[in-house]
Amino acid sequence: MINKLVGSDAEAVSDIFDGATVMIGGFGEAGSPIELIHRLIDLGSKNLTVVSNNTGSGNVGIAALIANRQVRKMICSFPRSTNSVVFPELYRAGEIELELVPQGTLAERIRAGGAGIPAFYTPSSVNTPLAEGKEQREFNGQTYVLEYGIKADFSLVKCQSADRYGNLTYNKTARNFSPIMCTAADITIVQAKYMVEAGEIDPETVVTPGIFVNRVVEITDPAHESILVASGERYPR
Amino acid sequence: MNTTERVGWSRIEMAQKAALDIPDGSYVNLGIGMPELIADHVPPGIEVIYHTENGLLGMGPVPEPGQEDVELINAGKKYVTAIKGACFFHHADSFTMIRGGHLDISILGALQVCEKGDLANWSTGKPGAIPAVGGAMDLVAGVKNVWVITDHNTKDGQFKLVNNCSFPLTGKGVVDRVYTNLAIIEITEEGLKVREMAPGITFEYLQEKTEPKLIQ
Numbered sequence: 001m002i003n004k005l006v007g008s009d010a011e012a013v014s015d016i017f018d019g020a021t022v023m024i025g026g027f028g029e030a031g032s033p034i035e036l037i038h039r040l041i042d043l044g045s046k047n048l049t050v051v052s053n054n055t056g057s058g059n060v061g062i063a064a065l066i067a068n069r070q071v072r073k074m075i076c077s078f079p080r081s082t083n084s085v086v087f088p089e090l091y092r093a094g095e096i097e098l099e100l101v102p103q104g105t106l107a108e109r110i111r112a113g114g115a116g117i118p119a120f121y122t123p124s125s126v127n128t129p130l131a132e133g134k135e136q137r138e139f140n141g142q143t144y145v146l147e148y149g150i151k152a153d154f155s156l157v158k159c160q161s162a163d164r165y166g167n168l169t170y171n172k173t174a175r176n177f178s179p180i181m182c183t184a185a186d187i188t189i190v191q192a193k194y195m196v197e198a199g200e201i202d203p204e205t206v207v208t209p210g211i212f213v214n215r216v217v218e219i220t221d222p223a224h225e226s227i228l229v230a231s232g233e234r235y236p237r
Numbered sequence: 238m239n240t241t242e243r244v245g246w247s248r249i250e251m252a253q254k255a256a257l258d259i260p261d262g263s264y265v266n267l268g269i270g271m272p273e274l275i276a277d278h279v280p281p282g283i284e285v286i287y288h289t290e291n292g293l294l295g296m297g298p299v300p301e302p303g304q305e306d307v308e309l310i311n312a313g314k315k316y317v318t319a320i321k322g323a324c325f326f327h328h329a330d331s332f333t334m335i336r337g338g339h340l341d342i343s344i345l346g347a348l349q350v351c352e353k354g355d356l357a358n359w360s361t362g363k364p365g366a367i368p369a370v371g372g373a374m375d376l377v378a379g380v381k382n383v384w385v386i387t388d389h390n391t392k393d394g395q396f397k398l399v400n401n402c403s404f405p406l407t408g409k410g411v412v413d414r415v416y417t418n419l420a421i422i423e424i425t426e427e428g429l430k431v432r433e434m435a436p437g438i439t440f441e442y443l444q445e446k447t448e449p450k451l452i453q
Contacts, residue, residue: 102375125374207327
């Protein structure tokens with residue numbers, strides 16, 4: 001459908017199935033689509049592989065999704081932060097799998113996945129434990145390691161403004177992984193702070209072209225992770 | 238001597254030393270922790286653009302209290318500001334800047350640096366530790382000049398400048414220069430060359446605190 005607007009956040013995520021690979025935008029709390037994640041918790045899909053830079057903080061958002069035992073495996077670059085307790089506990093107990101990826105390699109694997117590039121060579125991680133067991137090759141006298149593109153069944157993303165075509169803009173450093181995640185999923189689901197009329201976003205300033213977006217739901221007053229964590233919120237309550 | 242007693246330069250003085258070495262017009266990425274202090278000490282008249290890998294070129298100082306924006310943060314997830322003329326971009330573009338050799342200087346913290354310039358700064362490899370790498374491996378692989386700013390020894394007096402890193406590597410042969418509380422040391426083909434020592438530090442004392450043989 002060309003009109004990407006859907007009626008509710010619950011409807012937007014309703015077909016995320018058990019075992020799906022789900023990319024979740026955000027770097028720390030900036031750009032984390034908390035409402036979509038919480039609807040995924042309501043839905044209860046299990047054995048998910050989640051691709052996201054971090055593993056959340058406190059007991060809301062991604063951390064709550066992990067605490068609800070819906071995530072089998074995390075693919076991320078930095079699975080700990082100041083208020084991160086859920087992932088470390090489960091990881092130490094051997095109850096969640098971790099694929100640790102250098103941040104730039106994670107970004108490029110997502111970009112490649114969305115761009116129809118199955119694999120690429122990168123200099124990052126050569127001579128480190130993260131390159132062990134991976135194919136290596138020399139180009140112009142320098143060693144590179146083979147990394148594979150990642151594709152997802154679903155991407156969950158937060159943006160600033162969206163129109164009915166799914167054209168998106170973002171806010172400051174809340175952009176981070178979201179534009180590339182939009183390209184790499186079969187179904188990209190977006191929560192927008194503002195739904196605007198077609199034409200209100202200057203075509204020169206569209207960051208994510210609507211072709212990469214499948215569903216948009218308006219969440220006008222999104223929760224902020226740090227505020228929820230500071231007030232001791234848990235989800236589900 | 239009590240190993241916890243601070244000798245040589247203070248953290249601020251270390252940051253000042255590193256800041257003085259940044260050429261005018263540089264694009265610089267500052268790592269989390271002590272490297273962040275450097276931005277406050279760049280001399281007037283020197284124009285430097287700060288990159289933070291979560292998608293901002295033109296990072297400014299910390300905001301005034303009450304002006305924090307949860308969607309304007311740095312790689313350490315701390316609130317920052319954007320200078321006039323700053324720009325935002327997505328992660329693939331951000332690491333194109335890093336890996337593609339477009340940044341001039343990356344300044345990082347370290348657990349260990351070896352005399353060949355190997356860096357270990359992401360994991361102690363201890364059982365139960367949560368491994369987290371972030372963008373460090375991309376920075377050392379792609380940025381033209383990699384500097385380390387760190388205390389010369391660990392809190393319990395262990396070497397941080399070592400013959401060989403015992404912790405998992407971030408990159409091999411990547412560090413160009415180290416700023417510590419005791420000295421500024423260049424990593425050269427011949428080995429670790431002392432460029433400057435903190436006031437009151439003798440070469441013999443510095444050598445005692447450093448595992449590889451130093452060049453004066």
